Amino acid sequence: MLQQTQVATVIPYYNKWLRRFPDLAALARASESEVLHAWQGLGYYARARNLHSAAKTIASENNGKFPQLANELKSLPGVGRYTANAIATFAFDRSVPIVEANIARLLARIINYQQPIDSGRGREAIWQVASMLVPARSARAFNSALMDLGALVCRPRPKCQVCPVRRFCRASKPETLPRKKPRPRLKKLTESHLWIRNRGRILLQQSNGRWRGLWILPPLKTRSRAGPAIHLSIFPFTHHQITLQVFAQPPRKIDKQKQRWIDIDSIDSIPIPSPHHRAIADLLAARN
Numbered sequence: 001m002l003q004q005t006q007v008a009t010v011i012p013y014y015n016k017w018l019r020r021f022p023d024l025a026a027l028a029r030a031s032e033s034e035v036l037h038a039w040q041g042l043g044y045y046a047r048a049r050n051l052h053s054a055a056k057t058i059a060s061e062n063n064g065k066f067p068q069l070a071n072e073l074k075s076l077p078g079v080g081r082y083t084a085n086a087i088a089t090f091a092f093d094r095s096v097p098i099v100e101a102n103i104a105r106l107l108a109r110i111i112n113y114q115q116p117i118d119s120g121r122g123r124e125a126i127w128q129v130a131s132m133l134v135p136a137r138s139a140r141a142f143n144s145a146l147m148d149l150g151a152l153v154c155r156p157r158p159k160c161q162v163c164p165v166r167r168f169c170r171a172s173k174p175e176t177l178p179r180k181k182p183r184p185r186l187k188k189l190t191e192s193h194l195w196i197r198n199r200g201r202i203l204l205q206q207s208n209g210r211w212r213g214l215w216i217l218p219p220l221k222t223r224s225r226a227g228p229a230i231h232l233s234i235f236p237f238t239h240h241q242i243t244l245q246v247f248a249q250p251p252r253k254i255d256k257q258k259q260r261w262i263d264i265d266s267i268d269s270i271p272i273p274s275p276h277h278r279a280i281a282d283l284l285a286a287r288n
């Protein structure tokens, strides 16, 4: 949940998630729709799908026993080097390095690394330093300390005066580090969808694209005869800035394979991505 998302945002989702899926078996038993619904609002839904799929894999292939070694963890869906090592060290005190944004900044400064840390070479160089530093025992405490040092002291504006590792640090201009590659420019996209309402219901379609498994306003295939948009909003998605426009159309025959009439009263019980959820709330408020 914390990937690309701040702690304060995550806490209510995390508590709700644990109430809904109190253990691995409960998550493994849940339907994809329940999982996506519990994740709704956090975005990056691949994380929810991977978590669900990892729970099912552990339940079916590992008799429900949670793997403890980083290599075993890495074979689970959606678990890369960082996540595998973070679980291995924090949950099982294994001696493996971890590198997240705060630690990467801290280590780049300590060794005065002048190359971009988000290039393949830079990433490996920082992981290499973390591997050399991690102790054989008490790695959990060590890795927690590195994270805290990066988050609280070696911040983007470093507090070098109070830094406990100042003696070892080689950075002469720490505020210029870490270096990063220039960001790709945001690409602008426009996506058009339909607002089709039939008394107390609206038509939604299950996405098989970006929001696979979630329910969205049906996409508009051609804009001819669509009329003016009744809703416009902008949202970011990875390196894109997407304009969502919605057009009203009268009720019509639906594609029963993918589309469904949803009671307006039960909108909150199905998984809908936030931009579409906001558009629906906006349109319901404006049209009631």
Ligand code: SF4
Binding pocket: 106, 109, 110, 153, 154, 155, 158, 159, 160, 163, 164, 165, 166, 169, 170, 171, 174
């Ligand atoms: S001395 Fe300054 S730059 Fe070096 S690790 Fe400490 S806070 Fe970061």
